[in-house]
Amino acid sequence: MxxxxxxxxxxxxxxxxxxxxxxxxxxxxxxxxxxxxxxxxxxxxxxxxxxxxxxxxxxxxxxGVGGALPPLLLDDEEAVAVAIGLRTAAIGSIAGIEESALRALTKLQQLLPSRIRHRVDAFQHALPIPSRGPRVDPEVLTIIAGACRDHERLRFDYRAHSGSASRRSVEPHRLVNHRQLWYLLAWDIDRSDWRTFRADRIQPRTPNGPRFTPRALPPDAEIAARVERRIGEATWHFRARVIVHAPAAQVRDRLPIPVDIEVLDENRCAFEPGSDSPELLALYLGMLGADFEVVDSPELAVALGNLIDRYQRAISGHRASE
The missing domain is CATH 1.10.10.10 (Winged helix-like DNA-binding domain superfamily/Winged helix DNA-binding domain)
Structure with a gap:
């Protein structure tokens, strides 16, 4: 028996x-x-x-799915992850489930062995600060996660950063949490390319589509860099092409987010930075610590000229006294 x-x-x-x-x-x-x-x-x-x-x-x-929830089996690592996740949810990371998360956490802690409870309790010393950004409907997040797990096509209405609306059909790959926001990394079928979508801007159209064979992707570290790069690019209102007179590795180390850099030779590279305005981009480029050329971007050229004039006026009095 x-x-x-x-x-x-x-x-x-x-x-x-x-x-x-x-x-x-x-x-x-x-x-x-x-x-x-x-x-x-x-x-x-x-x-x-x-x-x-x-x-x-x-x-x-x-x-399958039943009328009642039977017991689940969790190993030590899974139990710790669930307990910490419930604590995170209880402080308002996902809208509408704070109380439910707290009740579930209470039940789970009553059953945790002491060896696991000590590991979970260590996180009580961290100061919880609820997210002030957009929060995701837990049902939407569950639908997206299920489609990723089951390799089912996902159809949804999407509201972009600019406010424009579109209908998308994608092969969902993975949910990524970045700076207290959820993002979906997926293959956009109509655009034949990888795309990143803000989960709080997704309105799923159920049921999900047919099953698909997952596409090959790079390791997790490269996925994270890809998502971070797409997130930064999605909010840019202005872009320009710039040739920098410095090695690509040096330029990459000076940039705040990952970007695609084209190697021209061992001492030159090119990339397409972006910003909310040409003026901000002009300031960022000045902090590269290297000479650069602006390629086919008159707005950036004007912003750089205005910045040069402003700096020259700032030091004109000092030069006159020398």
Missing amino acids: LETSARLLRLLSLLQARRDWTGPELAARLDVTTRTIRNDIDRLRELGYPVEARPGAAGGYRL
């Missing part, structure tokens, strides 16, 4: 870890026959777990 109970717990953990399993896959993981898997699936159903069966020669199973 003990062996059967332990096997059921292991089977449940596998079903929670992945969306779809075939009977032979589960049998191989648990080192039992497919007949034993079928019997164990029936036992889980009797306990209230809604395990769905998929017909076919190999057979398949997935953990």
